[in-house]
Amino acid sequence: MTAPPPGLAPKSPPSWARWTYYGYLVPPAGAAAQYVWTRGPLVVISSLIHAEFRGELRWHWLVSVSGNLTGASRRAAVLASPKDVSNKEKRRATDDELATVRKHFGMDNAEEDNHQPGCGRMLFRLCDARPDDPALCECKETEEVVTEPDGFTWSKERGADADQMRAAENARQLLGRMTDLGAGEDP
Numbered sequence: 001m002t003a004p005p006p007g008l009a010p011k012s013p014p015s016w017a018r019w020t021y022y023g024y025l026v027p028p029a030g031a032a033a034q035y036v037w038t039r040g041p042l043v044v045i046s047s048l049i050h051a052e053f054r055g056e057l058r059w060h061w062l063v064s065v066s067g068n069l070t071g072a073s074r075r076a077a078v079l080a081s082p083k084d085v086s087n088k089e090k091r092r093a094t095d096d097e098l099a100t101v102r103k104h105f106g107m108d109n110a111e112e113d114n115h116q117p118g119c120g121r122m123l124f125r126l127c128d129a130r131p132d133d134p135a136l137c138e139c140k141e142t143e144e145v146v147t148e149p150d151g152f153t154w155s156k157e158r159g160a161d162a163d164q165m166r167a168a169e170n171a172r173q174l175l176g177r178m179t180d181l182g183a184g185e186d187p
């Protein structure tokens with residue numbers, strides 16, 4: 001994999017924002033590093049990824065946020081969907097929580113771009129943004145945007161089965177990404 005330019009690293013929050021560094025994940029293909037941060041019910045995975053943007057591989061900061069269910073909200077979710085195990089553990093971040101994450105992780109003008117129906121809300125920002133870059137990932141023009149009942153939107157290839165993708169995402173969340181903790185390097 002292409003190494004990132006020297007000095008480029010995943011986004012981290014300032015100490016005054018009081019996030020707790022949780023650990024690192026084994027970076028998936030295309031990612032240079034992935035760090036996990038928590039604050040209250042929020043979990044952030046902050047990554048540096050080499051991904052295609054309109055036909056060109058470029059470095060991006062990717063900040064993915066989800067919320068842990070706690071107390072009453074967790075019990076309510078279990079009652080609402082007893083068969084959907086992933087819903088017992090995680091939820092999507094609210095708009096207010098996403099705004100906080102944007103501020104703390106320096107992702108103010110980042111595009112929210114979800115390519116899967118999971119709990120994560122994904123913020124992308126080009127590390128080498130140029131004045132002539134379009135603001136949005138091309139999926140917003142070329143793919144089909146699905147809106148879930150809670151207002152969350154995600155894009156999928158035209159013709160792909162949304163239900164199948166939801167089932168796959170649930171299975172993936174069940175496996176638990178935290179099992180990958182333990183390899184890689186601390187920031």
Ligand SMILES: [Zn+2]
Nearest residue numbers: 113137138139
């Ligand atoms: Zn996209």
